[in-house]
Amino acid sequence: LLIAEVALSVVLLVSAGLTVRTFLVLQHTNSGVSAEHVLLVGVPLPAKKYTTLEQRNLFTQQLLERVSSLPAVQGASVGAPFGGPQTTYRIVGQPATEQRRLTVSLVGADHLRTFGIALRAGRMFDASDVLRGDRVALVNETAARLWPAGESPIGSRMRLGVLEQVPPGILADKTRDPEVTIIGIVADTRNA
Numbered sequence: 001l002l003i004a005e006v007a008l009s010v011v012l013l014v015s016a017g018l019t020v021r022t023f024l025v026l027q028h029t030n031s032g033v034s035a036e037h038v039l040l041v042g043v044p045l046p047a048k049k050y051t052t053l054e055q056r057n058l059f060t061q062q063l064l065e066r067v068s069s070l071p072a073v074q075g076a077s078v079g080a081p082f083g084g085p086q087t088t089y090r091i092v093g094q095p096a097t098e099q100r101r102l103t104v105s106l107v108g109a110d111h112l113r114t115f116g117i118a119l120r121a122g123r124m125f126d127a128s129d130v131l132r133g134d135r136v137a138l139v140n141e142t143a144a145r146l147w148p149a150g151e152s153p154i155g156s157r158m159r160l161g162v163l164e165q166v167p168p169g170i171l172a173d174k175t176r177d178p179e180v181t182i183i184g185i186v187a188d189t190r191n192a
Contacts, residue, residue: 120187
């Protein structure tokens, strides 16, 4: 019994030590996001009340104006900033291969500035892109390596499976092709 207790104590001590070590390493890991003085708030929009893109845009615009006018607020954005739906994709103009997947984050025009994410090439979203429901996208540095070496993804198009499954009016006009135009490359961030 004494040997079993000592063995169990050693296992627990080693496990606790590894947990603390992992925690300390994670505390010093660069996430690529400036999280100091950032507040995330969930604001679900009932689909029955906000049925059109215009209604959702108006609500979002009014919310961002009110939040931005608060004292000490330096930036405000909307979206799902840390990961979102996984989707299949295909780069237009490249041969179709096996089904590949990537994670899509749906964010507002000021998202990158609000979270301190660096733009590496191209341009950021702007408010007119969002209000019109343009199908434009930014890819991170890892996703930019999906294109052949030496080829820039900026200006190319990517077909996203998630846009084929969207009900009409949710993100943009469903009658358009489920493709996005890449407008910029941003720094990698950690989603978890």
